[in-house]
Amino acid sequence: MKIADRTFIVSGGASGLGLATAKDLHSHGAYVSILDMDADAGEALIKELGSRAAFFATDVSETESIAAAVIDTVEWARRTGKELGGVLAAAGVGNPGKVDQIIDKHNEPLSLSSIDFVLNINLRGTLDLIRQALPHMVAVTPLEPDNERGVLLLVSSSAAFDGQPGQVAYAASKGAIASLTLPLARDLARYGIRAVTIAPSLFESKMTSMLGEKAKKSLERVxxxxxxxxxxxxFARLVREAIENPMLNGTVIRLDGAMRMPSKM
Known part of the structure; x- marks a missing residue:
């Protein structure tokens, strides 16, 4: 799949991994549709990137919000003449430390609202975005030599494989993303659409910046x-490779420098 002159949807595109990827794709000639809740950051980003970028305020936990963003993106792609090439579902949440332990020291279980909050954004939001984008991706002109129409890029985490205490809901959401990658690729093979998941470990982000010095030192030891x-x-460099390499499909790639998360901090 070529990057230049194709439109890519990036959720969570105004910060962190999504922001870095949106900028990287844009630098390689892509048109980027940035979906994020932070309107100020989104508007500032499109001013920086120019006419090959568009921002749509989106809450991925709300299906109507996703629907509006996808329709607006498709209309923008129609005006520019640059067909959809893929989706990076990078919007996600997670609490550092032991905030979300399944039961606390007072013998109180983790609230269902806390579980739903994480699952609704990380898992449901990802599935909702790709399911709503897919009818439009299926309709694009396939590219030679493989008749490829596009690629879905999902974000899991090392927590899917070695989650830490307090990460039950987060690990469940990211483990589900890893598990659905292959069946998603199999579902979409006949359309020439690939599915690739990246599972990063500890990356520089707003969330990791909240970690205390003790936690950071503990993670450095592993x-x-x-x-x-x-x-x-x-991370953005690997996304670009996943887009351009047609043999990457139905797989989960750990991006972790051989790091394995410890059971205790």
Whole structure:
């Protein structure tokens, strides 16, 4: 799949991994549709990127909000003449530390509202975005030589494989993303649409910036190489490879420098 002159939807595109990827795709000639709740950051970003970028305020936990953003993106792509090439579902939430333990020291279970909050954004929001984008992706002109129409890029986490205490809901959401990757690719094979999931470990972000010094030192002790958090630009580089390499399909790629999350901080 070529990047230049194709339109890519990036949810969570105004910050973190989504922001780095939106900028990287744009620098390689893509048209980027940025979906995010932060309108100020989104508007500032499109001013920076110019006419090949559009911003649509979107709450991925609300299906009507996603529907409006997808329709607006399709209309924008129609005006520019640049067909959809893919979706990066990067919008996500998670609490650092032991905030969301399944039962606390007072013998109180984790609230269902806390579980729903994480699942609705990380899992339901991802599925809702791709299911609403797919009818429009199926309709695009396939590209030679493989008659490819596009690629779906999902974001899991190392927590899907070695989640820490307090990450039950988060790990469940990210584990589900990893698990649905292959059946999604199989569902879409006849349309020439691929599905690839990236599972990053500790990356520089607003969420990880909230970690205390003790937690950071604990995580550094289980890092192999390099001994540092990943950079958003390194995530974006892998997204670009996943878009351009047609043999990447139905797979989950760990992007973690051989790091395995510890059971205790």
């Amino acid at each position: 890092m192999e190489f390099p001994v540092r958090a990943g950079k958003p630009e390194e």
